[in-house]
Amino acid sequence: MAAERIAENKRGVLGWINPHNCNAERWAYTFQRITGVAVLLYVLGHLGDTSFFVGGPIGAGPSESSWAFISGIVENSFGHLILVMVVLVVTFHGINGVRLILAEFGVIFRKPSAIEYPYRPKGLGVGQKAMFVGAIALAVIAALMAWWILFEGPL
């Protein structure tokens, strides 16, 4: 029966943020998905605001007044705070994504071994842990640089 072939993911999106039995790899997975969706939403908004360079959705060519109009809306402290957050999540998503690609192709994956007490997960080796921590650290550094550029001036 068709109904028997349906195997729904009962936990769904809530399963991502359930802290029960979560290790670092699980949190990396959760953050990768949340930051991915956040970046896509920003990109769609960015498509919208950059289109005002040519007058917006119904524009017909480069327009200085239209560009000044949208700049007046997004170029303020709140808009710059959003940009700092975007740099934070984009940097994390990018570096953690490189970790996932390397793991997918077995480059930084630990060798399988016999299951022994106390049954610690073998997936996250030193290389992967270092890249996960590095992704967080570099994201914070990049966000601080963005903060400096947007609120203090050129580096």
Added chain:
Amino acid sequence: MRESRLMLIQYVTAAAAVVLVALHLLLQGVLVPYETAISFGTVLASYRSIFSILFLEVLLVVVLVHGFNGVRIILQELRQTLAWGRWVDLGTVLAIVISVGYGTRTILLAVLVGPSA
């Protein structure tokens, strides 16, 4: 298209996006001062350079294909029915076509039409 091929596309676009987005961010504040980078004259000048135009178009396609394919993967995991899968695939293709089309329209208008006040 086979799921393995779609995942390969996801990884290839991811690797390309890391390089392209890093360069894009560097050009918007580090290599070029932020105030200068977002000024009307600088943006207009970037649409007069073939390298800059190609860079923006490739960035647009790579990021949107990666982003919407990522959402497709998330949605495919939530329910595993044939109908759901087909609707999600169709929605993904439509979303990519519409968003890439809108971004390309911006680039084409900026490139082909002269500026107005």
